Amino acid sequence: MFRGGLFCQPPGDLAARAEIVEKGRLGFGTGHRNQVPAVHGLRKFCITQMAKAKVDTEIAKLLTGHSIGVRGRYLNYSEDDLLQEYLKAVDLLTINETNRLKKKVDVLKDKEHEIQSLKQSIKSYESQMVDFTERQNKMQSQIQSLLKILTPPSEGQAEEIEFSYQLDKEGRLSELKEKETTKR
Numbered sequence: 001m002f003r004g005g006l007f008c009q010p011p012g013d014l015a016a017r018a019e020i021v022e023k024g025r026l027g028f029g030t031g032h033r034n035q036v037p038a039v040h041g042l043r044k045f046c047i048t049q050m051a052k053a054k055v056d057t058e059i060a061k062l063l064t065g066h067s068i069g070v071r072g073r074y075l076n077y078s079e080d081d082l083l084q085e086y087l088k089a090v091d092l093l094t095i096n097e098t099n100r101l102k103k104k105v106d107v108l109k110d111k112e113h114e115i116q117s118l119k120q121s122i123k124s125y126e127s128q129m130v131d132f133t134e135r136q137n138k139m140q141s142q143i144q145s146l147l148k149i150l151t152p153p154s155e156g157q158a159e160e161i162e163f164s165y166q167l168d169k170e171g172r173l174s175e176l177k178e179k180e181t182t183k184r
Helices: 011-017 038-052 057-063 079-093 098-150 155-170 173-183
Strands: none
Touching (some): 038 057, 038 079, 057 079, 079 098
């Protein structure tokens, strides 16, 4: 008997912890009276795990080789029905972690896809935000221009406007503008 790991306890305790046999019922050194057959212990483990997974009781009995009595004459489960119920408990029934890890990987892939989708949505919203900010700035500048136009002119501006009006009336405003553009 090993002194470390799983083998530090008698084999009966290990089987009891795995729920394959009842504690103290393996029969080491007590003869055959309390010995639990391995097949029965395995069935017990399977039925217990299927019950935890909410597998239909009758289907669990059928899957473990038990009879369901007279009800078996009236119920006709297809192989697909049996498979679907078995798949509910497959994680609890398998010793190897591969299936559970595959499911975790699938869940993580779905979450990663969702994260990427959310990142794309955020980028889209950010670009829309930039567009809205640019529009807002443009509108604010237009509003400022309109306010300048609608605001009554000061005295100095009023005289300048009146002077421009007089020049335009005489036809000299366009000449003055041309001279200014040629100077620049």
